[in-house]
Amino acid sequence: MSTETTLDELPMAKALNAGLRQALADDPKVLLMGEDIGPLGGVFRVTEGLQAEFGKERVVDTPLAESGIIGTAIGLALRGYRPVCEIQFDGFIYPGFDQITSQLAKLTNRGGGAFSMPVVIRVPYGGHIGAVEHHQESPEAYFAHTPGLRLVSPSTPNDAYWMIQEAIASNDPVMFFEPKSRYWPKGPVDFTASAAPLHASRIVRTGTDVTLVGHGAMVSVLLQAAEVAQGEGVSVEVVDLRSLSPVDYGPILESVTRTGRLVVAQEASGFVSVGSEIAATVAERAFYSLQAPVLRVSGFDTPFPPAKLETLFLPDADRVLEAVDRAMAY
Amino acid sequence: MTDSPSAGSPGIDSPGADSPTVRFLTADGAFEPTPGAEEYASYLERIGETELRRFYRDMAVVRRFDQEGTNLQRQGQMALWVPSHGQEGAQVGSAYAARPQDHIFPSYREHAVGLVRGIDVLAIVELLRGNTHGGWDPTDPSNGNFHGYCLVIGSHSLHATGYAMGLQRDGLVGTGDPEVDTAVLAYFGDGATSQGDVSEAFVFSASSQTPNVFFLQNNHWAISVPVTVQSRTPLYLRSRGFGVPSVQIDGNDVLASYAVTAKHLDEARAGNGPQFIEALTYRIGAHTSSDDPTKYADQAQHDLWVSRDPIIRLEKYLRSLGEGDAFFAEVATEAEDFAADIRHRTLALTAPDKSLIFDNVYSEPHPVVTEQKQWLERYEASFDTSPEASAVTKEQA
Numbered sequence: 001m002s003t004e005t006t007l008d009e010l011p012m013a014k015a016l017n018a019g020l021r022q023a024l025a026d027d028p029k030v031l032l033m034g035e036d037i038g039p040l041g042g043v044f045r046v047t048e049g050l051q052a053e054f055g056k057e058r059v060v061d062t063p064l065a066e067s068g069i070i071g072t073a074i075g076l077a078l079r080g081y082r083p084v085c086e087i088q089f090d091g092f093i094y095p096g097f098d099q100i101t102s103q104l105a106k107l108t109n110r111g112g113g114a115f116s117m118p119v120v121i122r123v124p125y126g127g128h129i130g131a132v133e134h135h136q137e138s139p140e141a142y143f144a145h146t147p148g149l150r151l152v153s154p155s156t157p158n159d160a161y162w163m164i165q166e167a168i169a170s171n172d173p174v175m176f177f178e179p180k181s182r183y184w185p186k187g188p189v190d191f192t193a194s195a196a197p198l199h200a201s202r203i204v205r206t207g208t209d210v211t212l213v214g215h216g217a218m219v220s221v222l223l224q225a226a227e228v229a230q231g232e233g234v235s236v237e238v239v240d241l242r243s244l245s246p247v248d249y250g251p252i253l254e255s256v257t258r259t260g261r262l263v264v265a266q267e268a269s270g271f272v273s274v275g276s277e278i279a280a281t282v283a284e285r286a287f288y289s290l291q292a293p294v295l296r297v298s299g300f301d302t303p304f305p306p307a308k309l310e311t312l313f314l315p316d317a318d319r320v321l322e323a324v325d326r327a328m329a330y
Numbered sequence: 331m332t333d334s335p336s337a338g339s340p341g342i343d344s345p346g347a348d349s350p351t352v353r354f355l356t357a358d359g360a361f362e363p364t365p366g367a368e369e370y371a372s373y374l375e376r377i378g379e380t381e382l383r384r385f386y387r388d389m390a391v392v393r394r395f396d397q398e399g400t401n402l403q404r405q406g407q408m409a410l411w412v413p414s415h416g417q418e419g420a421q422v423g424s425a426y427a428a429r430p431q432d433h434i435f436p437s438y439r440e441h442a443v444g445l446v447r448g449i450d451v452l453a454i455v456e457l458l459r460g461n462t463h464g465g466w467d468p469t470d471p472s473n474g475n476f477h478g479y480c481l482v483i484g485s486h487s488l489h490a491t492g493y494a495m496g497l498q499r500d501g502l503v504g505t506g507d508p509e510v511d512t513a514v515l516a517y518f519g520d521g522a523t524s525q526g527d528v529s530e531a532f533v534f535s536a537s538s539q540t541p542n543v544f545f546l547q548n549n550h551w552a553i554s555v556p557v558t559v560q561s562r563t564p565l566y567l568r569s570r571g572f573g574v575p576s577v578q579i580d581g582n583d584v585l586a587s588y589a590v591t592a593k594h595l596d597e598a599r600a601g602n603g604p605q606f607i608e609a610l611t612y613r614i615g616a617h618t619s620s621d622d623p624t625k626y627a628d629q630a631q632h633d634l635w636v637s638r639d640p641i642i643r644l645e646k647y648l649r650s651l652g653e654g655d656a657f658f659a660e661v662a663t664e665a666e667d668f669a670a671d672i673r674h675r676t677l678a679l680t681a682p683d684k685s686l687i688f689d690n691v692y693s694e695p696h697p698v699v700t701e702q703k704q705w706l707e708r709y710e711a712s713f714d715t716s717p718e719a720s721a722v723t724k725e726q727a
Contacts, residue, residue: 031499057499063537068488068530075492078468078477079500083492099527102482103489106463111478113690114467147691147699171693246697 007190013183015157016046018191019164020084024054030168031076033060033069034086034122043088044124044183066096073119074104082118082168090125091134097142104173105148116171120164125153126217126267127314128181130307137304138268143175144245144277151244152198153177155219157187159242162194170198177244179216199243201251207237210261210327212320213252213278215241218265225320234328244274252278253286260291261327265315270298292330295323350566351610352590353580357638359646366577373589377426382648385426385584387661389418389641392442394665395451396615398672399441399458403619407676408459414441416582416614419640420547421517422446423587424609427595428515429508430474433497435490435516438479439547443517447474452675454479461682483518484525487544490516491531494540494604503541504601511599513541515591521552523568524560532572535604542604543594544569547581549613554626566608574604581609582640612638684710 010018023030032047038061041048051059062069066087073083087093093100100121108117127136143149150172154160160178167174196202204219205226212222219240226236237255241247256262262282264275279294297315305313352366354374363371396414403411414421421442428434428447436443444466445451453465457479468477480486494514497503502512522528523546535542548565550557561568566578577594579586587609594605612635616623623632645658688703 063530063533065526065530065533067527068491068534071485071488071527071530072492072495072534075489075494076496077492078489079493079496081496081499095526098482099485099488103480103485107478108693109690110463111690112462112464112467113693114464114469116693118693150692172696 007188009186010157010161010189011184011186012154012157012160012178013044013046015161015187015189016164016178017048017050018189019161020047021050021053023084023165023168024050024058026165027082027168029080030082030084031058031060032084032086033062033073035062035064035069035088037061037086042086044180046122046178046183047086066092066094067099070096070099070104070119070121074099074107074117077117077119078115082120084120084122084168086122088124089135090123090137090139093121093123093139100143100149100173100175101146105146108172109148117173118168118171119173120167120170120176121173122164122176122178124180124183125177126179126181127304127310128217130310132307133304136307136310138266138299140175140177140244140268141273144274145272148173149245150174150199151177152242153179153216153244154242155179155182155216155240158189158195161189161191163198163242166194166198174198177216181217182220196242199246199248201242201248202240203237203251203255204240205236205238207235207259209235209259210263210324211237211239211252211255211259212263212265212324213239213241214265215244215274216267218267218315221315221317222265222320225317225324228317228321229324234324236324247274247278247281249281249285252282256282256286257289260289261330262290262294263297263320263323263327264294265297265320265323267299267314269301270296271301273298292327295327297323351578351580352586353583354585354589355583355643355647357582357643359643359650361647361650367586367589370586370589370593373592374585376592377588379648379651379653381426382644382651383653383657385422385588386641386644386648387664388422388442388446389584389644390661391665391668392418392422392445392451393641394669395445395672396441398669399455400615400619402455402673402676403458408455408619410458411619412439412458413613413615413618414439416635416639417547417549417611418442419584419643420545420581420587420609420611423584423589424515424517424545424591424607427588427591428513429595429599431502431509431512432595433475433477433490433493433512433514435477435486435493435514436479437483437486437518437522438481439519440479440517444476447476449473449476452672455672455676456679459676459679461679462686484522484527484531487516487518487522487528487531488534490514490544491535491538491540491542494535494542494598495538497541498538503599506600508599511541513543513595513598515543515545515595517545517547519552520546520548520550520557520560520565521555522546523565524552529572532569532574532604532606536573539601539603541598541601543591543598544574544604544606545591546606546608547611548608549611550631551613551617551623551627553617553621554623564608566606569606574606576606576608578608578610581611582635582638582643584640584644611635611640
């Protein structure tokens with residue numbers, strides 16, 4: 001793939017690959033580390049070809065231990081490196097939880113600002129791929145609750161290409177949630193300019209009756225729901241969150257001020273979730289603009305079910321439209 | 331299972347001819363190297379009587395500092411104190427073995443190592459007093475590359491390993507230039523060996539052949555739980571299954587600690603991969619000021635280890651070399667002065683500024699933290715308790 005091309009149709013996995021390649025080329029301190037990311041290119045092939053290009057010292061196949069991956073990345077960051085860790089699947093991040101929440105997130109504060117922690121943790125997350133247990137989860141809320149971390153999630157190949165580079169350039173720890181069901185659909189990538197800053201949310205479809213907010217793979221579901229609603233005479237606006245921590249409330253509040261209705265959707269279980277936080281904040285800040293209570297559409301508060309039942313667990317366009325109908329009924 | 335004092339780590343209580351334990355000085359201060367000490371003897375050629383006096387001085391000063399820490403805690407100046415009493419030999423010897431360019435990742439009881447590396451140990455008081463979570467800047471060269479204390483047991487063993495991976499990439503290992511080659515010395519205790527992170531540190535360091543020396547102070551207790559609960563095999567053998575060579579030393583012999591750490595730091599700097607040292611020592615005091623060893627510790631075991639005191643041992647050896655009363659009196663005075671200075675500066679400490687809550691949570695501006703910092707300022711201002719405000723109120727009255 002040539003960076004001469006300014007617009008290309010790429011799947012997100014290849015856009016991420018291009019973004020990582022660019023980051024490795026731009027800064028010799030950038031390192032990739034994770035399980036199977038070398039010759040195999042990662043289980044999703046996101047790092048394909050990068051070890052051959054940049055060597056084993058910069059694209060590191062690590063031992064199989066998530067705490068070890070994050071803990072050694074912290075040491076490398078203390079030494080001035082910018083490690084990008086790949087966690088193989090969402091449900092495998094928990095062995096690294098202590099290093100992420102008690103160490104990575106707090107070390108800059110503990111050290112009085114004497115050093116930064118520019119570590120990126122890439123987490124392929126979410127369902128829709130029919131996989132076995134621990135391979136379809138959405139653990140964002142655990143980390144969004146932790147001060148010191150930043151969380152982002154691209155929904156398009158273009159955002160993936162730019163946001164991974166912006167995350168790597170950040171001097172703070174960034175958890176980068178990659179919607180694995182969106183790895184393969186192609187989309188345009190503009191190699192000349194980023195669509196928005198790393199922590200900006202963005203209105204991706206305009207409408208006048210109800211605002212839908214989501215991130216990652218949910219954005220395409222929301223756009224699909226908006227299309228159906230249009231046919232039914234309901235004008236739907238869609239906001240792509242892009243950043244889960246901090247949340248950029250500007251476009252959300254601006255949108256809700258106009259539409260008066262908000263539905264927040266996510267694959268994660270709803271109890272104490274990012275969606276709950278957004279619902280509470282919008283209720284506080286846009287109370288007099290609201291025509292209806294803020295509604296949430298989430299995965300059920302159960303373990304992610306066996307894959308043959310995942311379509312019932314995961315919010316789809318119909319579940320979103322059901323909430324839209326309820327919001328419109330007020 | 332035996333309940334002998336060093337159960338779980340045999341070899342020190344009755345070092346026979348086949349004992350692998352490295353010791354130069356007996357508990358009575360006689361220079362009688364064990365068989366295991368032979369290969370390390372040449373490393374003692376690097377130090378003379380000046381260094382021995384310095385070892386003694388630092389051990390004595392930290393012993394007195396530690397006592398002052400306990401006193402200050404009992405007087406309400408700190409919520410907690412973490413005593414180092416009894417472990418000065420392991421700490422001072424190993425710390426002096428490190429070269430200036432080496433990096434140190436301590437646990438949270440390494441007051442003597444911090445002193446040797448040059449930090450102002452008042453920072454330890456500030457940390458335990460609740461004035462800070464850190465206290466010294468490990469990026470400031472005057473702090474001797476002594477990284478922050480780490481309270482989650484064993485976590486820092488991985489940071490030390492990652493740091494060493496960085497040194498490898500920076501070309502600072504195995505060049506043959508003693509001014510360039512750099513190692514990372516990480517300290518942890520017997521309890522930490524049960525943590526997964528320590529095993530993962532062995533795995534990662536062996537995998538990458540990093541310049542790490544892992545220095546275990548087996549002080550026989552993880553708070554109230556004896557080392558026999560952590561391990562049924564001597565802990566120095568633990569790392570060998572990971573491919574990390576190891577040695578057990580008498581940690582109350584400062585000479586053994588110095589010589590063995592010097593050799594294994596050399597090995598690490600030369601690019602020969604990670605090394606593991608188990609120093610047998612004993613926590614003479616409590617785990618912390620909140621602990622109560624009378625509930626679990628054995629008096630006979632305690633007394634046995636008091637008789638192996640690292641400071642008295644070196645004093646006896648120095649006296650056998652001809653050192654006189656004047657030197658020991660001078661060190662005692664210096665230790666008193668040191669403790670008095672710590673006391674005075676502790677009593678002069680003020681509460682940290684509230685900005686400490688919000689600053690450096692992130693390295694780059696963050697809207698939530700900024701907003702909450704501003705909110706707290708407005709909230710506090712709303713009470714109008716400042717002298718200026720109350721003066722205005724009185725005038726108006």
